[in-house]
Amino acid sequence: MSCNLTVEIAGVSFKNPIFVASGTFGYGLETQELTDSSSLGAVITKSITRHPREGNPPPRIVETPSGMINSIGLANMGVERYIDTVIPRIDEIGTAVITNIAGFSIDDYLYVMEKLEACKAPICGYEINISCPNVEAGRMEFAVDPELTGRLTESLREVTKKLLIIKLSPNVTGIASIALAAEQAGADAVSAINTVFGMSIDTQSRSPYVQTNVGGLSGPAVRPVGIACVYKISRKVNIPIIGIGGITSANDAVEYILAGASVVQVGTANYKNADTARSMIDELELYLAENGIENLSELTGGVIPNE
Amino acid sequence: MVIERASVTANELIAEGIFQMNVSAPKIAGENPSPGQFINISVIDSWFHPLRRPMSIAGREGESLKIIYKIFGAGTRLLSEFPVGSFIDLLGPLGNTFELTEGATPVLVGGGVGLAPILWFDETLRSNGIDHTTIIGARHSGEHFLEHCPKEGFILTTDDGTVGIKGTVLPTIESICLEMENPKLFACGPEPMLKAVKQFAEKETVLCELSVESYMGCATGICQGCAIEHKSSSISEHSYHERFSLVCLDGPIYNAKDIRFP
């Protein structure tokens, strides 16, 4: 039996539901020696900002049980260099590319998106990292406020007809209501989750291991958090959900899909082996075959909750 | 750069708290690594430890690579538990290499397990007949597994004087460098030692390369996790500002005057 792994999000078709997450696969060109990116469903780029960013002072990362904490500080090449150096080579990635954008005001996001629209970048859409402080709102993160998220989404929707995905933060009181605000403002999909606040302290020096004290936790440690977020969001919105957080295997991906995700992204697991995500595709096909599932979409939201 | 499941051919205690592991890694060795380069090791297949551990290559013989490590945390403890005959997942070779300067006599300095890349460099220089001096420091004799052979330019130091020259590596570096026409220092070791070597090199305007350590995420330039502060703009290719450089791609070997320790 052959299974159909293709998925569609708002009319855009993808080879399969295994994507790679922002910040864990560079701009899509760096891993060519270690994996075949053309097999992936899509590649999400590192967050791109209006200006290049040097990032936070070191140390920026530390391993924690089944995870890691990072405080990279959105180090990236900036939209200009992205357009000059990556966009011309985008064919080499061999699959759909979704450009992730970060900003510190609505204008910042608009600037980056307008530049990419103007150069007719051959990307299939945008993922918007809203876990960024808004300097125009007392540095409150866009992600924590439904109104701010809604306004940002609405502004971006006016600029693009391409896929518009809003990436949600788990560090909020009600992630589903933020997702709903994005949906109502015209987002095509939401992705969840970004990293979870995390801290780890060296008990000898009494200093936190990352320079910013608190950082973002990722990896298998956050998987149950991500799954619960996807489940809650799926009860509240109708647009597709992209599941992210701690995925290392096809089984992990299926968990997310059962909770309500249409596709998933693999993040931290790429660091151990850039081929992790690609190797999950065959595994997923096997799972579907063994369980007599012809179409992946049959699985989405298929969890049987306890009474 | 390749990922390889290498077979462990030796893994034993060679001095107090110090282990040596030999692996047969034809693919990585086939990429002709040079002294200064490192491999990134997955210490366990389980995702309890999602990140690899970077380790300098301490020697190469044909398809065989050597690493020398100290049990420092949970990761290195797991490393010490790999039995001979088991397989270990390696990524490499990674990073840049030590560079000789024409007309300058190499003075190699290794402290603690920082001796790993220094030993390999020493061996390479020796087999190429390049005149040099090597200084290896430890706290006491129990931490040394090599012989003090000053006549052959191989000097041990210990903080307590139980073998070799008493004291840290620094006075020995000073006396050797100040006697030489044009020395070039190559050092690897704990940060306080590197800081002291850097300070000396700057004061006496001695050429100096340091091998630095950093936590690493991917070791391929993607995560931007292993940033180090640096001054020169010549090695900022992989980060996006003059202020930082990535140890995994631009390092781990730096010109001492280009980097700044926190």
Ligand SMILES: Cc1cc2nc3c(=O)[nH]c(=O)nc-3n(C[C@H](O)[C@H](O)[C@H](O)COP(=O)(O)O)c2cc1C
């Ligand atoms: C080092 C690192 C850098 C990241 N950079 C970004 C980024 O630039 N933009 C973004 O939206 N998410 C970023 N993320 C978050 C991931 O895309 C993902 O949402 C999160 O790590 C959870 O997934 P995981 O557990 O599979 O890693 C980063 C994560 C890590 C570990």
